[in-house]
Amino acid sequence: MKQELAEEGSRCSILTKQHRFNEHCCIRCCAPFTFLINPKRLCLDCQYNVCKTCCTYNKREQAWLCAACQKGRLVP
Numbered sequence: 001m002k003q004e005l006a007e008e009g010s011r012c013s014i015l016t017k018q019h020r021f022n023e024h025c026c027i028r029c030c031a032p033f034t035f036l037i038n039p040k041r042l043c044l045d046c047q048y049n050v051c052k053t054c055c056t057y058n059k060r061e062q063a064w065l066c067a068a069c070q071k072g073r074l075v076p
Contacts, residue, residue, distance in 0.1 A: 028054035028066055045069035 025032050026040070027048040033040040040049040044063035055064045064074075 012033050026051040026054055028068065043069055045072070 011055070016064040021027075027046075028050050031038060031051050033049070033051065038051050039057060040051065041055050041064040043049075043050055044058070045057060045065060046069050048065040048066065050064070055066045056070060057063075058065050
């Protein structure tokens with residue numbers, strides 16, 4: 001799982017170097033954001049914009065967490 005998370009981090013690093021990529025598309029699945037159907041959400045941990053499919057709401061912290069950061073919290 002650590003290797004999977006490292007690969008995810010490398011991919012995100014490459015994508016964010018593209019001019020304003022994360023302003024228009026999800027950093028995890030590359031789906032484009034739309035105002036009503038697929039709005040962007042800011043991940044609490046990595047601070048990247050993600051779509052509804054790629055994140056979950058953490059009620060305790062009252063914030064969104066992307067799937068990669070959520071997995072990262074499970075790894076000791």
